[in-house]
Structure formats: structure tokens, C-alpha cells
Amino acid sequence: MTSYDEERIAELLRLLPPAPEGWVRAAQELAPARAGLDDIVRRAEEDAAYRDRVVADLEGALAAEGLEPAPAVVEALRVRLDPR
């Protein structure tokens, strides 16, 4: 393991500036949206027409479930409907 002098510690601290606050907040919003996302995905698996409507308008589908279509939530829904 590396030996740390204070100059090295300072250099390493500088390598990790904070991510933009808005990005962090958006990613944190996923947790409260989890139950709603689960519902949408379950219904989409059972109903192909519903799935097509959701895929065509992810934001609208989230809003219809009472979920804030924050970027992280929209992205999570996209990933779950189209796993790579």
C-alpha cells in the first residue's frame, strides 16, 4: 500500500470534486419511485399494448402513476423495459 504524505493526500482529495447537485438528487429520486416502477413494469409484461404505450411515452406513463418523471426515474424505466 502507498505511503501517504500530506501533499499526496491533498492531490488525491482534489481528484474527487463533488458531482453536480442536480445529478445526485435525480439519482436519489429512484428509491421513492421504486414501487411505481415495479407496477408499470409488471403491467407492461402482462399487456403488450400497454407496454408499447409506455415505451412511446415514458414520462407520460410515470406521470399517470403519480411519479415525478425525473431523469433518473425515466432512465430506470427505460432500462427495465429494454434490458441490455
Place this chain on the structure above:
Amino acid sequence: MSTTVSDAELVARCRRGDQTAWNELVERFSRYVYAICSQAFRLQSHDAEDVFQEVFARVYQHLERLRSDEAIRPWIAQLTRRLCIDRLRADSREGPAGEELPEEGDEDEELAHLDEALAVRAALDEVGEPCREILDRFFCCDQSYRTIGDALDLPAGTIASRISRCLGKLREVLDGKKTGAESV
């Protein structure tokens, strides 16, 4: 010294649906993911933001499939790296001809530095307040002594000596970890 929740404990709490734990997990790894996107792979801001959100969306989705809770950091690193490469490939297909992708492995050294920086960051969390905030404001946010003093209600003239003392405490924590690791 402050007590910090381990990565494994944090993951376990996230699995149980603990929203506070998820917020903390995002907070804990946000700088790391951001640095991989913006420093190691030098993505443009809009691409970095997309990758950042996709990383956490996938972590959230696949948390239950993680084999070992302690493996969260390397998993996040690998996932971020893969998504950055995908993004660069997509951009190079859409961009002007002749744009070169970085060779695989070019960013390895940068990633190793970021791993080390994350370990220092974890040690800083152990040191606790007010050192965590003072060092973060000075080194990570580039704030002046005056700004730090105003924010923390401390005389600006004492900030330099506080930074020095806090660096000393952080070094003690890091040296302790080193000694512990060597004695195992």
C-alpha cells in the same frame, strides 16, 4: 473519530428498501462515478450526465443480484467504465470520421488513482467533522480561507492551521489502515 457505515451494510440496507441508505449510497459513489466519466474518459457534460444516471439506474435495478455486498465499488467502477466506452463508441459512429476511441487500458492508470482517491475519501469520512468539511471545501471545492471561514463561522486566519491539523489526522487514519492491512 466518526463511525461510518460499511459499503456492505449500506447495500444490505438498500435491499431492504431503506431510502436514506440509497441516498447515502448515491452520495458516497457520486464523486467516483462523476470522476470516471469526466476525468478518466473525458466525456462531454451531457454524455457524462446520461452515463451517471444510467449507472445509478442499473445499480438500483440490479442491487439484488450483486453476489457480494462488499463488491459494490468494483462493480460500479466496471459498470461506469463499460457505459463510458459504449457512449464514446456511439459518439464516434455519429461524429466526424477519423475521431479515435481511446485504446482499452489507456484509462487504467487514471482509474487506479481514482480508486486510491476514493479510499482517501472514505478515510476522510472516518475523521469526521469539522475536518471532513474543511478539507472538502478547500481541496475539492477550491474555496478560499475566507469563504470557508464565513461558511463555518471560523476566523479566516485559523483555516490554514486547521487544514494542516486535519491533514495530519487524515494521515493518521490512512497510516492506521496501512498498518492494519500489513498486519493481516
